[in-house]
Structures are given as structure tokens and as C-alpha cells.
Amino acid sequence: MRILSAEETAALLPYPALAESIARVLADHARGQITAPERLVVPLAGGATLLLMPAADPSITVTKLVTVHPQQHPSVRAEVWVMRTDTGERLALLEGSVVTARRTAAVSLLAAQTLAPNPTGPLLIIGAGTQGRSHLEAFQEGLGTDKVYVYSRSFEHSEALASYARQRRMLAQAIASLEPALHEASLIVCATTSRTPILFQAPPDAFIAAVGAYQPNMAEVAPEVVHQAQLFVDTLEGARSEAGDLLQAQIDWSQVQSLESALQQTRPKAGIVLFKSVGHALWDLAAARLVTQRLSK
Structure with a gap:
């Protein structure tokens, strides 16, 4: 072995x-x-x-x-x-x-390749921990992302991840407020362990990968954003029991598609796309x- x-x-x-x-x-x-x-x-x-x-x-x-x-x-x-x-x-x-870390980011990468309205645009990463770093790597290697904004509760942590991105020859900026990046980013990754929403708005054709919240009482994306978006999940069974972002927004589950089914269909229509991932074996x-x-x- x-x-x-x-x-x-x-x-x-x-x-x-x-x-x-x-x-x-x-x-x-x-x-x-x-x-x-x-x-x-x-x-x-x-x-x-x-x-x-x-x-x-x-x-x-x-x-x-x-x-x-x-x-x-x-x-x-x-x-x-x-x-x-x-x-x-x-x-x-x-x-x-x-x-x-790597398979979670690769699932988000596959979802972005399949679902993102504009997969070549700038990236906003919310959360500067392990998942923020792995998603930065995955989107650069899989989508060719070359510009990234990093936001975290700790500006020091944001700057550390932005510095790492610059070492990888990306144009990277640590930001103290989400507002400037939300006017430009077409790819958004929420990778925090926050129990209350952080993302309260999104550009009209944004792809959002929400990966941090893994329990029903956790949510990174506000209900108003959830209700504006086309909804996709890594697996329906996991999301129904653990995806706090969706559960707290009280969404209509008949409007939610799994990544498995999305891979067999055409790219979704224009508009915000939210991909919620809670993990699976x-x-x-x-x-x-x-x-x-x-x-x-």
C-alpha cells in the first residue's frame, strides 16, 4: 500500500x-x-x-x-x-x-466550465483560507483566469492570498470592501465558514460557487441573491439536507438541478448562476x- x-x-x-x-x-x-x-x-x-x-x-x-x-x-x-x-x-x-481542497475546487471548476455565462472574466474570492487558495489555483489552471480580487474578514489574510496569486503571475488585489469587485467580477467563489450571509448582491451574469457553508444553519449567500439565480448543486440529496444557503432562502427544490443533470444539457440562459456545493464521496x-x-x- x-x-x-x-x-x-x-x-x-x-x-x-x-x-x-x-x-x-x-x-x-x-x-x-x-x-x-x-x-x-x-x-x-x-x-x-x-x-x-x-x-x-x-x-x-x-x-x-x-x-x-x-x-x-x-x-x-x-x-x-x-x-x-x-x-x-x-x-x-x-x-x-x-x-x-482539490476535489472541491475541481467540482467548482467543472461547474464553471459547464454553467458560467462568462467563464473568462475576473474572479472574486471571498475567504482567504485553504478553499480560497485551491479555487484560485483551479480557476487559473482550468479557465485561464488571470485577474482576481480577494476579500476576507482579515485584510492581512486577503493580502497573503493576493500575494500568492501575484507569484503565480496573476493580476491580484486584496480588497477591504466587496463593492468595487462586484462591478467587475464574473466569477465569484464564496469559501468561508460564516454562519450569516456575506454576499448580498451579484453582477447580472455572475457565476457563484458557494462552497463554505456545509450545515443547514450556515449561509454565505443572502436569500435575495439566491432567489435571483438559476440554482445548481453538486448533488441534490446532500444539498437538501445540508445546503444552508438554499434551505434558509426556502427555495423551490423543483427549480434546482444537479451537476450531473446539467452536464447532459445545454448551457443555461443568461443571468446569475449559483452553484452550491456541500461535498460528496x-x-x-x-x-x-x-x-x-x-x-x-
């Missing part, structure tokens, strides 16, 4: 290839070739959470074990076990926080597929 470090795990999961792997997993899932039950969520003392996320296809089976402790640093710790489906032989142990399976393919070469 291969035990991969964070650096080794990241090197085996380039964002564009991972987005393609996710698309293939969704196609296989639509054909009934993948088993992926809803994740088990176990509340822990002090507001922490334990997540168990299994998925299997005919070749490999994965289980991700995640703990989330919002007051700790790092707040998320995780491992992904990869094994042969037919024998149970353990093939690899992946650094789970890296898998989570399908994305970990896609990452494990890519890792095992690359290790076998």
Missing part, C-alpha cells in the same frame, strides 16, 4: 484532470455503475463534526474519514482509504485535507481514480 504525503497527493491531482475525472464519475453514476450513499454526519462535542464518506465502483472503493473542528488549526483533518473492490486489498492512503472516488491511474503508469 502506498501512503502518500500531502505533497505527493497534490502532485497526483492536477485540477483540470481532476475535473475531467469528476465528469466521468458523474457519467458512470448516471448509468448506475457507482454506489455512493449519503455521508454519515456525527456531531461531536464543542461544535465539531465527524464525517464518514464511502463510495465504490467495480474497480476501487474509497472511504474518507473527516473531522471538522472550527476552532482548531487546521480545522479539517482527513484521510482517504483506497482499496480494490473485488478483494479489499488496500492500495493507497491519501492525505484527506489535500483531496478535499463521488468526488473522492474521482480523485482516487486519478491517483491510482497515475500511480500505475
Whole structure:
């Protein structure tokens, strides 16, 4: 069995290839070739959470074990076990926080490639943590994004991520207010752990990826923005139980499409597009597929 470090795990999961792997997993899932039950969520003392996320296809089976402790640093710790489906032989142990960061950003990348009205425009990142950084990397590598605004509660953190973007030869600016960027950005990523809305308006043809809120009592996008947008989610079953942005807005679920169904249709009509992601073991399976393919070469 291969035990991969964070650096080794990241090197085996380039964002564009991972987005393609996710698309293939969704196609296989639509054909009934993948088993992926809803994740088990176990509340822990002090507001922490334990997540168990299994998925299997005919070749490999994965289980991700995640703990989330919002007051700790790092707040998320995780491992992904990869094994042969037919024998149970353990093939690899992946650094789970890296898998989570990269596959979440790759799902947003795939959604932007599929749904964004203007996928080549400037990017606004709200939240300067791990997910903000991974989305910056994913959108640059997968969409060619070359201009980014960074907003965070801590301007120091915003400037740190903007400086990292400049090192990657992007035009980047840390901002103390969202207002200036909202007149220009066509891509918006909400990647915070805020329990109350941060984004109260959006440009008329914006693509919004809301990835930070993962519980019903959390929301980054205000209801007025949610109700203006065409709504898409990573999976309907996960969103119905955990997508606080949508649940608190009391949306009509008949108007919400999954990414799986969106991939089989034409690009949506003009207007704001909101893609809400809460995570799913399908994305970990896609990452494990890519890792095992690359290790076998």
C-alpha cells in the first residue's frame, strides 16, 4: 500500500484532470455503475463534526474519514482509504485535507466550465483560507483566469492570498470592501465558514460557487441573491439536507438541478448562476481514480 504525503497527493491531482475525472464519475453514476450513499454526519462535542464518506465502483472503493473542528488549526483533518473492490486489498492512503481542497475546487471548476455565462472574466474570492487558495489555483489552471480580487474578514489574510496569486503571475488585489469587485467580477467563489450571509448582491451574469457553508444553519449567500439565480448543486440529496444557503432562502427544490443533470444539457440562459456545493464521496472516488491511474503508469 502506498501512503502518500500531502505533497505527493497534490502532485497526483492536477485540477483540470481532476475535473475531467469528476465528469466521468458523474457519467458512470448516471448509468448506475457507482454506489455512493449519503455521508454519515456525527456531531461531536464543542461544535465539531465527524464525517464518514464511502463510495465504490467495480474497480476501487474509497472511504474518507473527516473531522471538522472550527476552532482548531487546521480545522479539517482527513484521510482517504483506497482499496480494490473485488478483494479489499488496500492500495493507497491519501492525505484527506489535500483531496478535499482539490476535489472541491475541481467540482467548482467543472461547474464553471459547464454553467458560467462568462467563464473568462475576473474572479472574486471571498475567504482567504485553504478553499480560497485551491479555487484560485483551479480557476487559473482550468479557465485561464488571470485577474482576481480577494476579500476576507482579515485584510492581512486577503493580502497573503493576493500575494500568492501575484507569484503565480496573476493580476491580484486584496480588497477591504466587496463593492468595487462586484462591478467587475464574473466569477465569484464564496469559501468561508460564516454562519450569516456575506454576499448580498451579484453582477447580472455572475457565476457563484458557494462552497463554505456545509450545515443547514450556515449561509454565505443572502436569500435575495439566491432567489435571483438559476440554482445548481453538486448533488441534490446532500444539498437538501445540508445546503444552508438554499434551505434558509426556502427555495423551490423543483427549480434546482444537479451537476450531473446539467452536464447532459445545454448551457443555461443568461443571468446569475449559483452553484452550491456541500461535498460528496463521488468526488473522492474521482480523485482516487486519478491517483491510482497515475500511480500505475
